[in-house]
Amino acid sequence: MTGARTRAFWTTVLGLAVLAAIGLYIGLYLINVPGSVAAISTPTGSQLYVATVATAEASDPHPTWVSYYGVNASSSDWRHDTTFQVPPNTLIHMTIYQYDTATGLRNPYFSQPAGTVGPVIINGKPTSVVDPTTPGHTFAIPDIGLSVPLPGAPSTAKNLCTQAPCSLSQAHVTVSFTFRSPGKGLYRWQCFVPCGAGFIQGNGGPMQTVGYMGGFLKVV
Amino acid sequence: MTDERHHFRNFALLWIISSVIVTPIVIWVIGPGLPPGNGSVEASGQVTDNIVLLAMATPVALLVLDYLAYAAWAFRERTPEVVVDGPPIRGNSSLQFWWLIVTTTLVLVLAGYGTARLLADGSGGGQGPNPIAVPAAPAGTTVLPVQVIAQQWQFTYRWPTFGGVETRAIELPTNTLIRFNVTSLDVIHSFWAYQLGVKADANPGVNNVAFVTTKGPLLFNVRCAELCGVWHGYMFNDGAVVPRAQFAAWIAQQRAQYAPATKNLPPYSQTYFPPPLRRGG
Numbered sequence: 182m183t184g185a186r187t188r189a190f191w192t193t194v195l196g197l198a199v200l201a202a203i204g205l206y207i208g209l210y211l212i213n214v215p216g217s218v219a220a221i222s223t224p225t226g227s228q229l230y231v232a233t234v235a236t237a238e239a240s241d242p243h244p245t246w247v248s249y250y251g252v253n254a255s256s257s258d259w260r261h262d263t264t265f266q267v268p269p270n271t272l273i274h275m276t277i278y279q280y281d282t283a284t285g286l287r288n289p290y291f292s293q294p295a296g297t298v299g300p301v302i303i304n305g306k307p308t309s310v311v312d313p314t315t316p317g318h319t320f321a322i323p324d325i326g327l328s329v330p331l332p333g334a335p336s337t338a339k340n341l342c343t344q345a346p347c348s349l350s351q352a353h354v355t356v357s358f359t360f361r362s363p364g365k366g367l368y369r370w371q372c373f374v375p376c377g378a379g380f381i382q383g384n385g386g387p388m389q390t391v392g393y394m395g396g397f398l399k400v401v
Numbered sequence: 402m403t404d405e406r407h408h409f410r411n412f413a414l415l416w417i418i419s420s421v422i423v424t425p426i427v428i429w430v431i432g433p434g435l436p437p438g439n440g441s442v443e444a445s446g447q448v449t450d451n452i453v454l455l456a457m458a459t460p461v462a463l464l465v466l467d468y469l470a471y472a473a474w475a476f477r478e479r480t481p482e483v484v485v486d487g488p489p490i491r492g493n494s495s496l497q498f499w500w501l502i503v504t505t506t507l508v509l510v511l512a513g514y515g516t517a518r519l520l521a522d523g524s525g526g527g528q529g530p531n532p533i534a535v536p537a538a539p540a541g542t543t544v545l546p547v548q549v550i551a552q553q554w555q556f557t558y559r560w561p562t563f564g565g566v567e568t569r570a571i572e573l574p575t576n577t578l579i580r581f582n583v584t585s586l587d588v589i590h591s592f593w594a595y596q597l598g599v600k601a602d603a604n605p606g607v608n609n610v611a612f613v614t615t616k617g618p619l620l621f622n623v624r625c626a627e628l629c630g631v632w633h634g635y636m637f638n639d640g641a642v643v644p645r646a647q648f649a650a651w652i653a654q655q656r657a658q659y660a661p662a663t664k665n666l667p668p669y670s671q672t673y674f675p676p677p678l679r680r681g682g
Contacts (some may be wrong), residue, residue: 287586287675288550290557290567293662310661323555323635326569369635371554375587384553384587389631 263396283333444598527601
């Protein structure tokens with residue numbers, strides 16, 4: 182093989198390798214979708230269990246960030262996924278274990294639950310409005326008008342859980358409510374409490390990253 | 402007649418004829434469909450402004466396009482096998498003079514027109530806390546103040562003349578002058594009610610006032626027009642202009658529904674400075 186042919190051969194091989202690497206990168210990007218937590222089917226609708234915690238698990242890329250988690254009823258199986266998969270036009274019963282403490286609302290308007298079917302139950306008590314200084318987070322799906330404030334766990338409790346995973350034996354507030362899922366589609370949900378500690382006005386980091394204080398309601 | 406005069410006459414004829422044909426089409430056929438439509442007095446004004454701009458720009462654009470076409474046709478090489486250079490191009494001071502005069506006049510007229518229109522009613526734009534262009538309310542009506550509160554990532558609306566209630570939806574009465582007081586609780590957003598022809602930046606600590614006079618019943622979209630974070634693309638909602646009686650019923654229902662939250666709200670203010678709360682964890 183002459184020198185020119187050798188150069189052409191290796192140039193072609195290199196070019197194809199670069200193209201393959203680009204294709205692989207794009208392919209992996211496209212198939213790398215965040216994991217989702219599917220609602221459990223019940224006779225009266227679907228049930229979702231969710232938890233909030235002051236900091237993500239130690240192995241998380243951001244172990245100091247506040248986060249939502251998908252959990253089970255006994256809060257023993259923690260999954261760091263914030264895409265919640267539910268069926269369309271169905272009553273969704275949601276139970277949120279709030280292990281994080283209070284921060285307070287920037288806009289007190291969100292102190293009143295909205296968009297639920299029936300009352301919001303906080304630690305077993307139906308609640309129509311909360312003290313705007315008490316929420317640690319909110320769970321809101323603005324596209325369907327859902328907004329539920331989540332009062333923080335008492336900061337004076339001796340058994341606070343500061344890092345995921347947490348157990349029901351630790352201090353927490355249980356918030357339960359029901360909403361009707363919309364038609365098929367992808368709906369964002371978010372927290373309206375500026376809870377990103379260490380970021381300007383609490384609105385950076387976990388507030389600006391899907392998978393922590395925001396995610397999707399995937400209606401399929 | 403020299404070749405140059407011959408070409409000048411032909412080209413001038415082409416330009417005049419095309420302008421006489423195309424400009425009315427722009428004004429009366431394309432113009433009425435220009436954005437943002439006729440959802441409010443200000444939006445209609447913006448359509449008129451767009452028609453004026455386009456009508457004045459059309460002969461200028463045709464001058465360039467016609468010349469391009471005429472040159473490609475009249476000065477094409479008819480014997481391609483013999484390629485020779487054309488005659489040297491020399492400046493024409495008379496032409497340059499008139500070009501400057503005409504284009505300068507066009508720009509100054511449009512600047513004057515734009516300024517006059519802006520001063521007339523604000524054209525639906527944000528005017529800061531001390532607006533200088535305050536349109537008159539329709540006869541027999543008063544201005545309705547609506548505070549637009551932007552936050553990451555939702556607009557809410559506060560109604561100082563209805564007990565200071567705050568709502569997540571927005572409905573407006575027909576044929577009413579609306580005074581939008583636009584502010585933000587966190588970063589810079591922009592309140593853009595497209596069909597109403599309103600667009601005003603929402604800055605934290607600033608009361609940005611924009612006026613709009615509604616017309617008939619209408620559905621409109623509200624979007625954030627300032628890149629404001631991860632959910633910026635989701636920061637939108639729908640609104641409606643409805644008959645006065647329907648608006649009265651709606652706002653009464655909102656006051657009743659959000660009475661508990663209203664008690665928690667701070668007193669109505671043109672701006673709010675909520676503490677930069679940080680999670681204790």
